[in-house]
Amino acid sequence: MNIAATDCPAYTDYLPHKAHLDYRDDGSMIFRSDYPLDPIVSNTGEWLHRWAATAPDSLFLSERNGAGWRDLSYAEVLSQVRAIAASLLARGLGASTPIVILSGNSIDHALLSLGAQYVGVPVVPVAEQYSLIPEAHPRLVYVLSKVRPALVFTENAGTYAAALALPELSAVEVVASRIDGAPRPVTPFADLLTATPDRALDVAHARVGPDTVAKILFTSGSSSDPKGVLTTQRMMCANQAQIASVLPFLKARPPRIVDWLPWNHVFGGSHNLNMMLAHGGTLVIDTGKPTSAGFPTSVENIRARADTMSFNVPVGYSMLLTAMEEDPALREAFFADLDLIFYAGASLRQEVWTRLEEFALEIGGRRPLMVSSWGLTETAPACVMLHEPVTRSGLIGVPLPGVEVKLIPDPDLRCEIRVRGPNVMPGYFEDPVKSVAAFDEEGFFITGDAVRFVDPAHPERGLIFDGRVSEDFKLTTGTWVQAGRLRMEALEALRDLVQDVVICGHDRGEVGLFIFPKPDHVHGQNTSEGAVIDPILQYEIEMVLREMARHATGSAKRISRALILAEPPSLKDGELTDKGSLNVRKIITRRADLLERLYDNEDPGLIRV
Structure with a gap:
C-alpha cells in the first residue's frame, strides 16, 4: 500500500508512479512511464564543463589521504581531465585503443576514466581480484587478449606486480600512481598531468557524441565467459536523465554520497559516479566495503562525511544497522541529512527495512525515500525504478521515462522482461553473433530475467523481481x-x-x-x-x-x-x-x-x- 505524502515529512519531493500497459494481440504487454524524459546531454564532458563553470569551487571528488583528505573541486577536475586527455592524444590513443584499469576506486582512476571519455578513448575497468588473486589471472588474460589495450593503469604498481608481469602486458605502457615495487618500467600518473591542452584537444572532444563508446564493461560471467558490453555516451547520459525525471530532489540540491561500490560494475561506476557528476554532487570514495576487514573504514567515512543519499547492497545495510544499534553517534551522522536509501543486488530483509525507518524517524523525524531498481550492465543500468514511498521491501518499481518494457507472461502470471530504450547497449565488443542473439525481432534486449506485478489489477503499483527465466x-x-x-x-x-x-x-x-x-x-x-x-x-x-x-x-x-x-x-x-x-x-x-x-x-x- 502506498504511503500518502502527508504521512511522511520526507516525502515532499517525489513523483508517484504513473505508468500504463498496452496489451498486444500476441499476448505480450508493453509497459511505459507516463512521465516525460528530461533532456539528454551529448557526453559526460558537458556535465563537467557545466559545473566547472557554474560551481567551480564545489567539491566533486574526495578520498582519504593519510590522516587527511584529498579533495578536488569541479574546476580542478576539469583542468586535470583536460591535461590527461591531451596526454592520451599525444600517445596516439583513440576509439580503437582501449585503456584497461586494474585497480579499484580512486581519484586517479576517476580522472583517467573521465579524461579518456573526454576524447573518445574507451576504458575497461576490471575486477581487482582478477589481478590480485593468482588463480584468477586467467580471467584477466581473457580480458586483455580480448580488448588488446594500448595502456594499463593501476594505483599501486607494487601491489599489482604479478599482474603487470604477465606476458600479455609486455608491450603495453603501464601507468601507476605509485611506482615502488614495479616489476617493469612504469610511467608515473603525474606525467599525464603535464600535457598542455591545445586546439587538437578541443577538436577531439567536439567529436565525442552519443554513439561514442565510453567504456567496455565485462559482465560477471555467471552463465558463460564474460561479455564486453559496449557502453556508449548515450547510454550513460540518457540513464541519468531518466532517473532525474522521476527523482526531482536530485535537481533541488547537489547530492552527496559515501560510496564503496566498485567501478568495474555498472552500479558503482556508471550509475553512482555519473549521478554525482550530472547533478554537481560530491562523491566521497569509500575504500571500505561490507566485509569484516573493510567495514570499519566505511563507518569512519560515514562519520566524517555523511551522505544525502545512500547506495548499498542488502548485506551492507544489515552490517550498518548492527553497528548503529550500538552507536547513537553513527545513527546521527547517517540519518541527519539523508534523502534516500537505495538498495540493489538482492532484496532487503523486511526487518532491516523497518529498523532503518525507525532510526530515521528517531533521528530526524522523517523517513528517507527507500527505493530499489532493476537493470543490467547492458542497460547502463536502470530500466525499472521504485520512485514512490512504499511499506515493504522487494519491489523494483515501474519503467523509467524513455524505456519500453516488453512483458511476456506465462500461465502463472510470471513475465519474461525485455527492454528497449536509449540506455540499452548497441551490442557486445567484437562479438557479432552474441550481439544479434541478444535482441528479439523488434529490437528489445532479451534480459533472461522474470518479473511479476505487485497487483495485476493495478500495474502502476509496479513489479517484483522473480528470478531468471534462463535458469x-x-x-x-x-x-x-x-x-x-x-x-x-x-x-x-x-x-x-x-x-x-x-x-x-x-x-x-x-x-x-x-x-x-x-x-x-x-x-x-x-x-x-x-x-x-x-x-x-x-x-x-x-x-x-x-x-x-x-x-x-x-x-x-x-x-x-x-x-x-x-x-x-x-x-x-x-x-x-x-x-x-x-x-x-x-x-x-x-x-x-x-x-x-x-x-x-x-x-x-x-x-x-
Whole structure:
C-alpha cells in the first residue's frame, strides 16, 4: 500500500508512479512511464564543463589521504581531465585503443576514466581480484587478449606486480600512481598531468557524441565467459536523465554520497559516479566495503562525511544497522541529512527495512525515500525504478521515462522482461553473433530475467523481481522449475545456515540442492573427499528443508534432496564471478560426479527430504 505524502515529512519531493500497459494481440504487454524524459546531454564532458563553470569551487571528488583528505573541486577536475586527455592524444590513443584499469576506486582512476571519455578513448575497468588473486589471472588474460589495450593503469604498481608481469602486458605502457615495487618500467600518473591542452584537444572532444563508446564493461560471467558490453555516451547520459525525471530532489540540491561500490560494475561506476557528476554532487570514495576487514573504514567515512543519499547492497545495510544499534553517534551522522536509501543486488530483509525507518524517524523525524531498481550492465543500468514511498521491501518499481518494457507472461502470471530504450547497449565488443542473439525481432534486449506485478489489477503499483527465466529447467515429468525463485526461497529459509545454494534437477525426476556451507561449518581438508561437515548443520538443514517441503505445492516447488559441498566455489575454475555470484552452469558441469551422488539414494552424505 502506498504511503500518502502527508504521512511522511520526507516525502515532499517525489513523483508517484504513473505508468500504463498496452496489451498486444500476441499476448505480450508493453509497459511505459507516463512521465516525460528530461533532456539528454551529448557526453559526460558537458556535465563537467557545466559545473566547472557554474560551481567551480564545489567539491566533486574526495578520498582519504593519510590522516587527511584529498579533495578536488569541479574546476580542478576539469583542468586535470583536460591535461590527461591531451596526454592520451599525444600517445596516439583513440576509439580503437582501449585503456584497461586494474585497480579499484580512486581519484586517479576517476580522472583517467573521465579524461579518456573526454576524447573518445574507451576504458575497461576490471575486477581487482582478477589481478590480485593468482588463480584468477586467467580471467584477466581473457580480458586483455580480448580488448588488446594500448595502456594499463593501476594505483599501486607494487601491489599489482604479478599482474603487470604477465606476458600479455609486455608491450603495453603501464601507468601507476605509485611506482615502488614495479616489476617493469612504469610511467608515473603525474606525467599525464603535464600535457598542455591545445586546439587538437578541443577538436577531439567536439567529436565525442552519443554513439561514442565510453567504456567496455565485462559482465560477471555467471552463465558463460564474460561479455564486453559496449557502453556508449548515450547510454550513460540518457540513464541519468531518466532517473532525474522521476527523482526531482536530485535537481533541488547537489547530492552527496559515501560510496564503496566498485567501478568495474555498472552500479558503482556508471550509475553512482555519473549521478554525482550530472547533478554537481560530491562523491566521497569509500575504500571500505561490507566485509569484516573493510567495514570499519566505511563507518569512519560515514562519520566524517555523511551522505544525502545512500547506495548499498542488502548485506551492507544489515552490517550498518548492527553497528548503529550500538552507536547513537553513527545513527546521527547517517540519518541527519539523508534523502534516500537505495538498495540493489538482492532484496532487503523486511526487518532491516523497518529498523532503518525507525532510526530515521528517531533521528530526524522523517523517513528517507527507500527505493530499489532493476537493470543490467547492458542497460547502463536502470530500466525499472521504485520512485514512490512504499511499506515493504522487494519491489523494483515501474519503467523509467524513455524505456519500453516488453512483458511476456506465462500461465502463472510470471513475465519474461525485455527492454528497449536509449540506455540499452548497441551490442557486445567484437562479438557479432552474441550481439544479434541478444535482441528479439523488434529490437528489445532479451534480459533472461522474470518479473511479476505487485497487483495485476493495478500495474502502476509496479513489479517484483522473480528470478531468471534462463535458469529455469524441466523435470522428466515435463514440469517447469522456476529455479531462480526457488533458489531465493531456499536462501531465505537457510540464511543463517549456508553461504549459497544451487538448484539442480534438469532432466531428473526431482528437484535437488547443492549447498555451500559457511566456512566455519567445514572441518579438515577443504575438498569434497577429505572434509568433514558439521553433523548438527546437516540436521538443521534437513529440518528447514522438511518444513519447506511441507508447504510446497507440486514437485517443481519441492526440494526433495540436498548435498552439502565441502569445497567452496572456485574463482580459478570459473565457478564464482567477480561479483561473488555463482556460475551455475560451470558448477554443475565441473561437479558432475557430485550431481550423480545427489541423485543416488544410497549415498551416505545425501539429505533426503
